[in-house]
């Protein structure tokens with residue numbers, strides 16, 4: 001495991017006068033300074049073996065993502081993010097690569113990584129790239145690394161073998177012209193049995209392995225640091241984007257690769273809009289602020305929401321609603337065990353709200369779809385809404401619990417969202433270092 005940087009306790013961070021050590025100090029590999037992260041070679045190899053066991057006999061052909069063109073595609077953002085399926089089997093952040101896995105029986109697995117050649121003149125602009133050489137072999141743990149231009153001849157062999165070689169699995173979805181050319185070359189007219197790889201990979205991704213859980217923990221810890229930073233600076237009269245800036249500063253300062261999703265910073269009336277991410281309103285004394293935001297680290301993203309009073313002190317009414325949401329979240333957490341479904345946990349949270357609403361939400365109870373108008377939670381992973389929502393919980397799944405109550409007439413919204421690792425015994429809070437109770441939030445905000 002490469003999770004070697006010790007976490008700095010948040011208390012120690014705030015106490016220190018000097019700059020805190022970042023939680024996610026940027027891991028790099030010496031051969032690609034600043035470009036790549038270490039690969040968990042054992043984990044990726046195990047995933048490839050697991051895939052080939054599922055396939056039995058056949059091949060899987062998986063393209064890497066391509067860099068967007070800063071002039072043509074996204075003027076404001078040239079950020080490269082690896083394709084999740086390619087990442088799952090390689091943990092490489094290299095672009096325009098292909099992975100070819102071939103199984104001819106249970107003990108015969110061939111893995112070939114195809115990489116474009118390095119071009120020094122281009123690297124003057126882009127920085128170092130992974131090329132088809134011994135560095136790639138060492139970093140990836142894949143012993144056969146070939147230049148990209150040898151992919152065609154390999155695919156022709158698959159095509160000649162046709163159906164005799166077993167099915168060929170490819171991730172079917174939107175493809176680039178080059179991806180279409182290559183899959184045509186491999187499959188058209190050869191009689192190969194082409195199938196979609198994604199359902200198999202998605203089912204493998206539901207239960208996280210130790211490396212994935214370590215990545216999620218790190219993404220969560222970075223996210224928590226950002227949430228606490230935002231709570232500490234909050235003052236009535238601040239603009240939502242000022243809180244957003246402190247929040248995201250906290251993410252990036254602690255080594256986040258990027259946001260897991262656009263940060264939601266909704267104050268007052270905006271606290272009741274579920275996916276509000278305009279973040280332009282000026283806060284007012286007495287507002288609640290809902291911040292639903294998280295960092296991505298090592299391709300995995302957290303998903304955390306906190307609600308706090310911008311002036312640092314909950315009103316009795318705000319506290320009553322908050323505590324009902326908190327109680328519902330705790331009830332769902334306490335019900336977590338292997339075998340239960342997210343839908344059943346949703347029912348547990350709603351039953352708690354129904355039983356404890358009293359007249360807080362008026363004639364109807366607070367679990368009403370008018371007030372708690374979204375689902376309780378979802379799996380997280382490489383996607384913030386990750387695969388496996390309908391699967392009964394198993395140890396190694398990581399899910400969110402995020403009940404909320406939104407009272408538009410009162411401009412009062414509360415959502416509390418934590419990330420939970422499912423274990424054999426129940427659940428483990430991953431994000432509870434972010435203050436969760438009104439007392440803990442007020443305590444953090446009093447140290448401003």
Ligand SMILES: [Mn+2]
Nearest residue numbers: 303400402417
């Ligand atoms: Mn969520």
